[in-house]
Amino acid sequence: MTVLAEKIAPAPLAPAPERPPGRRFRPSAGWLPFLLVVAAVALTLDHYGVAPAETATFAGYTLFANTLPGLLIWRSVRGRADYLPLDAALGTVAGFIVELPLYMLVRQLDVPYAIGVWPLMVLVLFAVVPRLRRHWRGGGRRLPLGTSWTVAVSFLWILALVAFSTLRSNGLSEPLNGAMSVDFPFQFALAGEFKHPVPLNTPWVTGIGLNYHWYVYAHAAAASWLTGIEPQTLILRLLPLPMVAAFLLALVAAVRQITGRFWPGNVAVLLMLAGTSVNPFSWTGSPFLSGIITTNLFVSPTQTYAALFFAAVVLHLAVLFQLDRKALRRPMPWAVLTVLMGALAGAKATFIPMVLCGLLLAVVLRGVFTRRLGPELPVLGITLLWFAFAQFVLYGSGSQGAVVNPFQTVKWSPVGQAVMGLPDEADQWPPMLALTGFGILATAFGWAGMAGLLRRGWRSNPIVHVMLGFAAAGTGGMWLVAHPGLSQTYFAQSATPYLAMASAVGLAALIPAGRRAPRKFIWLGVYGVTAAVAGLLVIRSTAGADAPASMFGGFPLRSVVMAYTWTVSLVAVVGVTVALIAWRVRLPRRLTVAVLALTVLSTAVASGLIGSTRYLATSATAQEPARLSTFPRGALEAGRWLRDHSGPRDVVATNSHCRQNIHGCDSRDFWLAAYSERQIVVEGWSYTEPAFASGGLWDGTLSRSPFWDQALLAENDALFYVPTAENVAAFTTAHNVRWLVAVDWTQDPTDIGRTRFLNADPALADFATERFRSGAITVYEVSPAPSESLR
Template sequence: MSVGTAPEQTSAPATEQTQDTRGPLSPGWAAFLVALAGTAAALLYYDVPAGDLIKFAGYTLLAGTLPGMLIWRALRGGAGVLALDAAFGTVVGFVVELPVYLLARACGVPLAVLAWPVLTLVLFSALPGLRRHWRGSGRRLPVGVSWTVAIVMLYCVGRAMPQTFRSTGVIDPHRLGMILDFPFQFALVGLFKNGVALDVPWVEGVGLSYHWYVYPHGAAASWITGIEPEMLILRLLVVPMIAAFLLVLVALAHRLSGRWWAGALAVVLAFAGTAISPFAWDDRPMYNGVITEHFWQSPTQTYAVLLCATALYVLAGLFEPGPRRIAAWCTFAALTGVMAGAKATFMPILVCGLLLAVGVRLLRTRKLGAEAIALAITLAWFGFAQLVLYSGGAQGSTVDPLQTVKWTALGYAVLGMPDPANRYLPLVTLAATAVLAMAISWAGLAAVARRAFRWNPMVHVLLGIGLSGTVATWVFSHPGLSQGYFARSASPFLAVLSAVGLAALVPAGRKAPRRLIAGAAALGVVALVAVQFTAGRLRPPAPGTWSTLHAVAPYLLLTVILIAVAGALAVAGRRMRLDRRLTVAVMAVPFLAASIATGVIGSRGLWEPATAGHANRYPELNAVMPAGAAEAGRWLRAHSATGDLVATNSHCRFGANGCDSRDFWLAAYSERQVLVEGWSYTEPAFAAGGLWDHTLAASPFWDPALLAANDEVFYRPTAANTAAFTRAHGVRWLVAVGTTPDPARGVKAELHASPDLAQFATPRFRAGDITVYEVR
């Protein structure tokens, strides 16, 4: 068995054919070019220089996708569909790049990471046995699938423009309004640009207990292209990941169903059809696993979901009848190994999926199969991640069921402002309603009535992933609501399962009643819109003003209407003498259409009315770092050694009430180790409090003596304390935030560093409100 051979299908024996095009271009290229042009236009509009765009595209193609594609073709035994080979090649590039870059960086020659793509291209050009993998198969994606992928790619970019790009400008003065987690991510890219020391860069001596594997990729990209980490994280790094993920989802659904249209449907469901919302005022009143806006905000999630989808594709091949190739198992082990350090939410739900598959096989046959081998590999990597990468810590996660409900729109409406009190009847009711909203898009699971579908081990794996991720969202709690990533990690694979189930209900070779299907989809959309603009039109006037019934009634009404529509379609199918399976498929269509329409219609409110000029791109936002942050940090990076230690009086996010310690700008822009900057997102900070103690942003620093000695130098400097402090800790630079107190801007008087510091350290650079001093 090779990694990517064509599957033997149990749910749909006859597979659809790809388009065979031996010429240089096929009709599907138009879709690719439209998606490429639209994505590039959006990035250029939001201040990505054309030069950076070209350099990053070249890096992605030549140092990742192309050599990775050649390796993928060698693993699978030949060329497949070009677009899918490119997507899988991109993943292979990520997997190979990680250990090569870490080794090169540890040896002090980070650009040696280029050795692997160069060596790959040379070997595949020079060796006759490998040279054939340059030749394609001539097979292309069907045109409809190509256009579906292109449109969904543009949909993702279109949603990111108002949700992420507008609030994360990459040029002054708008940089200061960026989403506050982004400097944290820049800092981690900078950490791996300059070494492989696994301590957080904003507090010296604190271990990096985090899923950090995507950041060496960012560091390698920055070294090779010269692009700043800021530009990579805010705009460029995840673009090829999203494109590859779309194509891998298509490949996974096709492998399991034999139908290309199932792949297209899986992509649409995953990106727009995660759950229904019967409300006209909010398309996400409850957490539901929607992934689109987190592609840029959480590159760890985007990187990991691509790896997981590819691992599942390889796993599906391992479950097929035929000889087992060691290359396929090695590929699965490599993918799960990188996934273990890519995002903490994926390994537990993959373990759950494989446990379900192993359990079902044991109950049916009392034997172990390939599922047990895959489970053993996954458990080994899961244990490595928990013990080594995360040091056995929980990073603030606790088992505290149903707390997630309190932080949703309907939770506010019914329960009021979140507090520790548990009113279990509304909590349970609202959580069940949220699951119902997601379950509407799982209508394709009606195929469990088919024996071939319900006993397919990949169905068990995907179902275990989906259900465990959904349940974990409501069972676990985290001060930053990170439990929502469980649902976001699971929802794409539930979409694949629903699409594959629908394909299993459509008999192979049977002409589907297209008019009836189109009518069923239209009825689902009409039902959604009708409820949204009647029972779902009014929004809660204030927190705690709605009853539980008021919140859930629109969901129940929409569900009843959809069930009635499905019943009418069943009658119509019987009169048309449709096959029973095909009738059930038609009955599932209005549920899926209503879910997809929720995502599409919900996007209408993202864009404010257009205004002229730059203001439309970057509205006024509250600053999260002091003026001059980027300039001062970059000056320090250019004029200091990578091992220099820096001290600062900036510990609290600029403009926040109280001390919000999510302050990472100095580590981000200087790429240097800071003695104490902010201390959020560290295991000691999480251990300082619980869910209701504002642990994420306002936990106390665990070494008050160190913090006091640090701040004494900036606010009450003397020759003695400056010399003693810098000598004791090996501090080489002092970065003082010397803002003038201004309550209107949220600038507190205690942040005004003393000008007397210039008597005991040498001022070397000033930008905005920041002065950089060199220790004498």
């Protein structure tokens, strides 16, 4: 425990006042935002099919198995208590990090419930060891009310957006669950893979290594064991909630660490959620793919998990870069950094390369400004080691379909499709280059606050360099890299929070701390913001009002040029007017720059708020369209029966390879692996390195690639379509298959594509024992040992 007790020197912030002896805890107004969020979450989950008992169980798991023990560890590592919500957020990060290797250990030992021991040990240890007991006490300070409400309202905003999109359209029970986003069964299958002590393979094609950022699925598996909640419910409803809340608080904590103030953190959260780009069009909510993070906060748990970790990394780097030489010789800051970078490396593949870009920029600029080396260099070395580990161990040196192919992303944007038509391989270079330029320009409106980073003291700040390099790599990655599933947009989504943070930090550099802003600054800011937003609304109702006659081609490029030309001209006129007034009233130069930055930022924030509000209003009144299930009837029941009556190492064969109700064979078929938590010889084969390697960007490799081993597929399907005693025995012995899952497609009258499917031959029952039937699915067991009983 001497390692845990060693302190990291705190950043130069005001020390926490000691709580007077005997003072009791009293609730304050700061608890109201928290209680409002809890109530909203409970009501939303209940409305979307989560039982109150499950919600309470998951809340208890998060608090006692992650956040509370992690909070104690975090406080002991930093050597002091901070504001309780910030400690809870960073404690959640610590809890996730400790849980990961311990769960992988108990999983391999086949005692998964033992993962519940470590939180108990931590709580007991911190209760009985005198040197650690003090970490139960808080710092005696309350989070500013404005920050509490900013985080709460931001969380509720995200929850509302998610409720009317992800939660509404992805059901938990049949038949609604069969119409869910294709990525969710893929995620359930990965969580199931980590619930059992089996070799890490791709669950839907056995024998293919799992080269993926899988850390969050180990967390999902641990949560499932301790709570008894199905992976489907965890991933679709519960798992992202504490991550999102902790992420918002961690961003506020990081900005405060950098600036010493809370309000820039509030601004950063606002810019991240609503200030990603300016939109002069009234016919689309987002003309370009600009890195809006709410798009995938619930759809991609890997993105949310990694975003939380990187917020902690930025916070710790800010602390590290503020330490003196003596403190830098201590091992604890470097140990914490190493652990955080290790967690980030396997959380999401896009992050570590972007971190390297940020650190390279910091190392170069350190040399330019000081002509000597600083702590950025060893940080870069540690990150390079984790990058090598991730690339060669976790990801197997594969690219997962990503290629360097500049400017393809714009083809998929609403404006790009309106101008150039449906995306295809042909490169229309003039509109592609022009639209890419406008896409970057639209995003740049949200960067206006960075002007303050040019001030002395800030332009040489290494944490600013890291954020700028990270964000530039993310923005560049979206425009330079292409992927069949648009995964390059994750680069921009990863960068968005740090563009927002850099802009907010720049504003803080322009506005003096500890002084009340002059009244003329406030009034001039109100004028600039009002004039810019009013002008934007006029442009949206004039130059940007005419919608394309067709969403795929026919929209003139000059309409895009004119809309953005008017927008830039408007902001320029308002900016010049503001500057002249500021000169006339003798406003200090940096406050003048701050007003100009606020004027520009207001157009991006107004665009985001208008687009999101419109989406919420439309979604709240719209009726959810009926969608056909892509699972065969009885999928959930049959899959879970097989899970409950088979062993973790049992292998399954099936004739289900393509998603139902989809014309052509869409091989993103994962339902059996998802609900059975078993290895399938061949189910679908998408989202694997061999599938991506079978074609290029425009070859349909994401969903319609051919299976690379046609002989294996033929042998597999022969069991179901032309079964004989010989081929059943030979195949099941060769591939250690214990169970056969046959789908009779004619039993599902809703299947619009069943002409491409064959129906399993009833003669299969002569060579395997029927064990379960549900809807269109029959489960057979192959020659069980006489002494073996069903579980």
